Amino acid sequence: MAFLRDLPLSALRALAAAARTGSLTRAADELGVTPGAVGHQLRQLEDRLGIKLVRREGNGIALTRIAEAALPDIDRGFDALASGLRRLRFERRADTFTVAADPSFASLWLAPRLGNIRAALGRLDVRVVVSIALDSMLDEGIDLAISYRNSSAKHLASAELFTERVVPACAPALIGNRSDRDGAGMLDRLPLLHIDQTMGDDVYPTWENWFTAAGRQRKNIDHGPRFPLTVLAAHAAISGMGALLASELVLREHFRSGQIVEIAGEVPALTIRRRLVWPVDGPKARRAAAVAAALASTATADASDLRLTTP
CATH class of the missing domain: 3.40.190.290 (D-Maltodextrin-Binding Protein; domain 2)
Structure with missing residues (x-):
């Protein structure tokens, strides 16, 4: 276990990238580092393991037989890490309700009125992020978007805000x-x-x-x-x-x-015209509909008050 704790993940990423690209230069481009850094990481990994992992082949590189045999397990390991990180992100989101809105609207209108949706949120903490494309809501974990755009997607519900x-x-x-x-x-x-x-x-x-x-x-x-x-x-x-x-x-x-x-x-x-958009399915769909209703009620009261106070 101590061996696994000390194993450098950056070097394993360099090995996987070199295997995919067949080139230190292309691997460096993929990882956002220099070719020298990729070569250094590979040499460190070889020194640590005491085996040869790559060999020169023309203008590129190729994996040795033993490295090629181990690569599928390394790739599966990175896939498992990515899955674990996604699960952690999901668990964090489970305790929050994420609203996407443009920064101007969020600071000038939404933020001062977040108290009006407290009851609709229940025990969830609200999180406000910048606007995204409506078709990316599910992938980005957005529970409610406030947008000028109306979506015809069947998996999204919408209502007019004002x-x-x-x-x-x-x-x-x-x-x-x-x-x-x-x-x-x-x-x-x-x-x-x-x-x-x-x-x-x-x-x-x-x-x-x-x-x-x-x-x-x-x-x-x-x-x-x-x-x-x-x-x-x-x-x-x-x-x-x-x-x-x-x-x-x-x-x-x-x-x-x-x-x-x-x-x-x-x-x-x-x-x-500004609209409220939220996914119709998922664990927070009913919560999103309740928050949307609370915001729409607030907007109606604001519009009425504005008509009464405008000279």
Whole structure:
């Protein structure tokens, strides 16, 4: 047993990779190390075992007869280790309820409302991770996803969370008099803040979408600071850097406190729809449905409250 405890797994991985690729260079690429490191690990393993494991063969390498005979057992050993690690991950997940959401939404809307789903979670601890592709939910151990995308997959259930109004907004200091809010012409001169769709919140409408819907045109519409996430762009808007297309519900507290105000209110708002998605089968499917219902109830109350408090 002491022999097994001291056996270097990295060297065995190097041996398996060398066997698969037939080359120290390709084995090194697979393992993310240098060819010299692979060769060193193989020599260490040979010294420890007191047997020859590989031999030069042309421009590559080949296993010796004894190493080739042992390789299936080594591969099975790595498979068993991987299976054990998957089981450990599953057991850890068994005590948690994992929710996937984009970082901006998670920090601005979801996190402050996690207390509302405490009863639905039972004894499970909530874990929030970044958004993933819906078809990867089962593989990634995601119990509930909050997404703009709707899945038609039969193994996933979904329900609407809310429809968000996305409106132009900026810091009050940029517009001066409150009556100035009601003019789309303001947006012909204000600096525009952008959410970079290639980096983060790729479903948010762009300024081009808004100007097209408003029937207006503006030169250099793509100019201005760009941010990877809505939450970062919101902080830039609050500091007075420019106007932002803002989700009224997600940035509700910023609107309520007066840190940002809606402008060009005479132009109909753009809308985006956010959904709750969860696996229909599995040990936490019923729990996911209960959490989804609790979040939907919270969203309904938020939307109602927002209508009552919006001037």
